[in-house]
Amino acid sequence: MNYQAPTTIEGAVSLLSEASGNTRILAGGTDIIVQLNGEHIDPDLILDIKRINEVCNISAENGGFRIGAGVSCSQLTEHQGVMDLWPGCAEAAGLIGSTQVQGRATIAGNLCNGSPAADSVPALVAAQAIVRLIGPDGIREVPVENIPTGPGQTSIAPSEILHSIFLPSTPSRSGDAYLRFIPRTEMDIAVVGVGISLTLDESDICTAARVALGAVAKTVLLVEEAGAALIGSKIDDNALDQLALTASAACNPIDDKRGTIEFRTKIAGVLAKRVALIAAQRARERVTGRIGEKS
Amino acid sequence: MAKIDRLEKTDGFRVVGTRPDRPDGVDKVTGRARFGADTFAPGMLIGKVLRSPHPHARIVSIDTTKAMALHGVKAIVTAQDFGEVPRAHKATLHNVMAHGKALYEGHAVAAVAAADVSIARKAVKLIDVEYEILPHVTDVDAAMAQDAPLLHEDNFTSGIDPKPEKPSNIDSFSEFGHGNIEDGFAKADIILEREFTTEAAHQGYIEPHACLATFSEDGNSEIWCTTQGHFLVRDTCAALLDIAESRLRVTASEIGGGFGGKTVVYLEPLALALSRKTGRPVKMVMSRSEVFRATGPTSSSSMRVKIGVTNDGKITAGDAHLNYQSGAFGGFIAMLGAMCAYACYSLENVRATGDEVLTNRPMQASYRAPGAPIINFAVESVIDELAGKLGIDPIDFRLMNAAKEGDRSSYGPKYDQIGLVKTLESARDHPHYQAPVAEGQARGMAVGFWFNFGGLTSISLNVNTDGTVTVSVGRPDIGGSRAAMCQMAAEALGIPYENVRTIIADTSSLGFNDTTDGSRTTFANGLAIIRAAQGAILEMCGRVAKIWDIPQDAVEWVDGFAKPCGPNAGDFEPMGIAEIARKTAQTGGPIAGHHEVNAEGAGVSFSAHIADVKVDEETGCTQICRYTVVQDAGKAIHPSYVEGQYQGGAVQGIGWALNEGYIYGDDGIMQNPGFLDYRMPVCSDVPMIEAKIIEIPNKGHPYGVRGVGETSIVPPLATIANAICSATGIRMTQIPMAPPVLLKAIEEHKKG
Incomplete structure (x- = not known):
């Protein structure tokens, strides 16, 4: 097994295109090291991107933020700008593993690992995040929901490296939130995860909403019907009931050690309601200037 | 003088x-x-175990040619490397290394010693084993069925007279009690009979099994290992390898948790056999997955409990039958469970019977008050339901029937000076029990017993x-x-x-x-x-x-x-x-x-627990909001560590009650052999456990000490089930009371 740690993205891309056999790109390593130790993977090349400075930063861009592939979850949750603009995304990153794990783990890695239960992915999908991939043919920009294609699988080509994830600007009176269900209180993996991003107008009517579900299908789902259930409403009980119904209806989960089909389907609706209320509250608070206030 | x-x-x-x-x-x-894995020796080899991928299979042949040909592989041992052993050690030997049949997924089939860990891992994969796959059974009730796959063709249930004519998966039967059950039930105004099941829970010690064994040319040998009993390791290994006890010196490392699980040998005889074969020190360390798949959790169970009571709150009879699943080899956990069933109560008519049941699971090992929490869940649930029917406070109801000094215990001996009444009174008077239940929460309690040795x-x-x-x-x-x-x-x-x-x-x-x-x-x-x-x-x-x-x-x-x-x-x-x-x-x-x-003269002890819980009725998730342990220590030598034992037992019981449990597929393979999916509580899952020490001196000790380590894991399962019942009106009869299970029960309850 060969280990390489290039210092430029060009260097990384060229190492990757020259590589034969099985390659794994290492960012935080919180999945890959565990998979290596558990003898689940046996790569020929480990390509460590943490020495590439440009992927280890969060930078402001067009009113949003570009999150480098090497940025740890802790960097994200400690970044006031991201916390203010996309608190749901930051919170999702703050749920991955433990405090120690978050010091290493990245949301880019969380996405590339391809788990349907990845905590940060539903929040990123709801946020309309855009992924920047760099390969031998240049840059490719892809909506985050198009990255996962199945458990452990993504649409990223073997010759491409995930460079960064862009979180866009939002209209005023927008809010997002993420909740997951786990039987414990932390250090666990989502049985169901729900990310919602929405925008309200001056009379508190929802004008835009994106609802994403994790751990209820082979990939994270963007559920348009669920978003539609909120749009045009004041996030009232009727809209919330409709949200829950559409969210549950979109589920296509499996029975496994973490939860039953019946349970996951039901919980998706329950959580969607709770997440929508938090996102709406945040959208309303945006105007009153309480953005980013930590509770 | x-x-x-x-x-x-x-x-x-x-x-x-x-x-x-x-x-x-x-x-x-x-x-x-320095813990088990923290020691090294010059020239040390690394040992790894090849484990059966099948829950039940005849081992037709083992071919080690390819593995031995791998550069760096020094020795391989299989069942053939062990000779006949005294009858008392046969089950241990056959658990340490499969003889003829693999009896559970994870059962050791061969062990390799190699120059380093990666060679050892490769070598294990190069051993060719031909298996004839046999039907398997992992469920306790299914294992007792007439047509169940038989683990041991020579197993005739002991404890039954006359001896059964046909072999079965029931290892032993035991019975305790006195008086006349039928007479007792005839005097009752209310009789409740309920059935319960529990899943197996692992001790979950953080440190995996690890050892270093050295066998010298002169026949002297040493083992360094993580264990709760190095004398037991010495005597067992000496018997399994046919060496004199004087020739084997065992040193216990610091231990990263045991809870009963490190009272059995697994790796030590293999490492010693590999060292004897190679003349080099051999170190072995289990992975977490191996710990789950190959070392003993406690039993899973199915139980039936029947209790009769008069309208004024006097228990007239208690009856119980326990089926405890003890894995591929029998033990005595059903017997301990039957002994503990009614130990808290002063009863004229009592009976508890237990069947120890063999299944294609890892051999059951002791887990903190082995057998007691399981039956306590069943009995204390019915006691709680009876108190509710009678409209008597649950602590008062227990006090009305509590065992006292001079009473004959349900398992036989007369009680000496015991602290049950004082423990219950102290729980009743505790600020926790006296405080009003907080909005949105509900309260439950239970009491438990353990012998101490x-x-x-x-x-x-x-x-x-x-x-x-x-x-x-x-x-x-x-x-x-x-x-x-x-x-x-x-x-x-x-x-x-x-x-x-x-x-x-x-x-x-x-x-x-x-x-x-x-x-x-x-x-x-x-x-x-x-x-x-x-x-x-x-x-x-x-x-x-x-x-x-x-x-x-x-x-x-x-x-x-x-x-x-x-x-x-x-x-x-x-x-x-x-x-x-x-x-x-x-x-x-x-x-x-x-x-x-x-x-002799270790005093028995009792523990009363109180829990306030909040149940999320939309998700089935139970949150423990407040938890108190009141327990008799006889005399607390170091009160902080006594409190630590109370808290530790409570936390392990909470985990068992709510989320822990072995999950098997139809293929007989454990699906959650890791801490991600075997869900032990993390720190944030539990509140600060309040620990109240009662001191009723034990006459058997100069300072009055009673054991304190185990009793505290006995009441939590029932305590939480009783609290959940107060919260939801639902009497849960299944452990763990995980969110999917509880949510389903809540929804069925709402439908009526």
Whole structure:
């Protein structure tokens, strides 16, 4: 097994295109090291991107933020700008593993690992995040929901490296939130995860909403019907009931050690309601200037 | 004879009852402490185990040719490398290494020693095993069916007269009780009969099994390992490899948790066999997955409980039947469960019967009060339901029927001085029970029993030449016991805690010591230490008598000093232990005390638990908001570590109640062999557990000590089930009460 740690993205891309056999790109390593130790993977090349400075930063861009592939979850949750603009995304990153794990783990890695239960992915999908991939043919920009294609699988080509994830600007009176269900209180993996991003107008009517579900299908789902259930409403009980119904209806989960089909389907609706209320509250608070206030 | 401070006391303690820092604390928080995997030897090889991928399969052949041909592979052992063993050790040997059949997924089939871990891993994969796959059974009730796949064709249920004609998966039957059940139920106004199931829970110690074995050319051998009982490791390995006990020295490492699970050998005989074959030291460490798949969790179960009561709250009869699944080899856990079933109650008519059931799962191992929490869940659930039907406060109902001194216990013996009533009263009067239940929460309680044990004990106590004292004990310290040992020695000798050091001696340094289990260590070691101190004191008084040239009975021992007494009182300045120790060369040589005993009189104990819970009725998730343990310690030598035992047992019980459990697929393979999906509680899952120590002295110990380590895991399952019932109106009869299970019950309840 060969280990390489290039210092430029060009260097990384060229190492990757020259590589034969099985390659794994290492960012935080919180999945890959565990998979290596558990003898689940046996790569020929480990390509460590943490020495590439440009992927280890969060930078402001067009009113949003570009999150480098090497940025740890802790960097994200400690970044006031991201916390203010996309608190749901930051919170999702703050749920991955433990405090120690978050010091290493990245949301880019969380996405590339391809788990349907990845905590940060539903929040990123709801946020309309855009992924920047760099390969031998240049840059490719892809909506985050198009990255996962199945458990452990993504649409990223073997010759491409995930460079960064862009979180866009939002209209005023927008809010997002993420909740997951786990039987414990932390250090666990989502049985169901729900990310919602929405925008309200001056009379508190929802004008835009994106609802994403994790751990209820082979990939994270963007559920348009669920978003539609909120749009045009004041996030009232009727809209919330409709949200829950559409969210549950979109589920296509499996029975496994973490939860039953019946349970996951039901919980998706329950959580969607709770997440929508938090996102709406945040959208309303945006105007009153309480953005980013930590509770 | 010199006069000594009264040896037995229940008050006036100087060191006992204080809370000094534990002697092993600094090394543990700095990382200096050496655990099972932390030792190395020159020329050391690494051993790995090939485990069966099938839950039940005949081993047709094992071909090691390819593996042995791999560069760096030094030896492979299989069942063929072990000879005949005494009958008592047969199950252990066949569990350590499959003989003819693999009986569970994860059962060891071969072991490799190689130059490094990656070679060993590769070699394991190169061993060709041909299996004939057999039908399997992992469920306790399914294993008892007439047409169930049979694990052992020669297993005829013991405990039944006459002996059964056909073999079965029921290893043994046991029965306890007295009076006449039918008469008792005839007197009852209300009779409740309920059925319950529980899933297997693992002890979940953080440190996996690990050892280093060295077999020398001269036939002497050594093992370093993580264990609760290194004497047991020595005797078992000696029997399995047919070597003299004197030729094998076992040293216990620091231990990263045991909870009963490290009272069995797994790797040690394999490492020793590999070392014997290669002439090199062999180190072996299990992965977490191996720990789950190949070491013993406790039983899963199905149970039936029937209790009759009069309208004024008197229990007239209690009946129970337990089916405990004990994995591929039988044990005695169903028997222990049956003994504990009704131990809290004073009953005229009582019966508890147990079947120990074999399945294609790893061999069951002890887990903290083995067998008791399972049946306690069933009995205390029915007791709680009866209290509700009668409209009597649950603690009052238990008090009305509580076992007292002089009562005949449900498992046979008459109770000596016991603290159940005081424990229940203290729970009733506790601020937690007196406080109103918070909005959105609900409360439950239960009470539990455990025997506690004594057993074979050998200790030695040496007075060093500077007057400090070293105590050598033969039981690994799994819960802070070294602090308690130092305290009891300091108390008996009348010297400061800081001047006593306790070590865990190896198996060649002391006589046989029973394993650290059964909550015996502070009781039995402590008893021996106090007697050994008495021996050293007598010797010291004798030496001083010699120096002063007065009769030995004119010297008394007071607060760490020899003093002239009687007609010689005041003739000499008192002489302290340091001065006596300095003069040993002139007075007859080193001073020591020792004591060997089969310690009897370990006092039983009771624990009452109170929980306030909040149930999220939309998700089925239960949150523990407040939790209190009230338990009788006899005498708490080091109250902080007693409280720690109460809290630890409660937390493990909470985990078992809510989320832990072995999950098997139809293929008989464990699906959650890791801490991600075997969901033990994390710190944020539990509130601060309030621990209230009751002290009803145990007459069997000079200071009144009872065991404290196990009783605290007995009541939590029922306590939480009873609280969930208060919250939702639903009587859960299944453990774990995980969110999917509870949510389903809530929805069915709402439908009516």
